[in-house]
Amino acid sequence: METTHRPAARVICLDAARRVLLLRWRDPVDGTWLWEPPGGGIDPGETPLAAARRELAEETGLDPGAVLDRSVPVQRDVRWKGMRYVGSEDFFVALFAEEQPSLARTGLLPDEQVNLHSHAWILWSDLNSLPDRVEPPQLLAVLGALVPDGPWCEGDRG
Numbered sequence: 001m002e003t004t005h006r007p008a009a010r011v012i013c014l015d016a017a018r019r020v021l022l023l024r025w026r027d028p029v030d031g032t033w034l035w036e037p038p039g040g041g042i043d044p045g046e047t048p049l050a051a052a053r054r055e056l057a058e059e060t061g062l063d064p065g066a067v068l069d070r071s072v073p074v075q076r077d078v079r080w081k082g083m084r085y086v087g088s089e090d091f092f093v094a095l096f097a098e099e100q101p102s103l104a105r106t107g108l109l110p111d112e113q114v115n116l117h118s119h120a121w122i123l124w125s126d127l128n129s130l131p132d133r134v135e136p137p138q139l140l141a142v143l144g145a146l147v148p149d150g151p152w153c154e155g156d157r158g
Contacts, residue, residue: 004085020127058108
């Protein structure tokens with residue numbers, strides 16, 4: 001399997017009830033399923049923040065202005081479409097004032113429209129009970145680094 005690094009940015013979206021938005025994708029090569037925050041590749045000349053905002057708008061139709069200008073680097077090792085993607089990606093957080101904002105899929109590329117199965121606003125406490133793998137596996141730790149005062153950090157307080 002070929003290994004590559006593609007600079008990318010992702011957005012952990014939180015609604016008013018602190019649910020996390022995840023997109024459920026089906027790999028067109030091997031048929032596996034995964035849940036992942038919105039995001040994708042950084043275009044040449046684009047900043048990670050600009051890429052995060054663009055990808056959020058394209059994949060969800062949500063307000064890109066909700067993405068905060070703060071990120072954490074996350075080491076990734078993901079298999080997708082017969083490739084292995086490794087390297088650091090910037091993860092941002094976006095906060096929404098309403099519960100479970102509606103999504104629009106109008107900005108998706110044709111292959112994304114086919115491979116994006118669904119989405120869900122998931123309680124952070126239910127992330128580990130999803131039937132398919134969650135990427136990145138350390139999503140709760142990433143969330144804790146971005147929003148250190150959230151309920152997901154209570155076990156770390158001491």
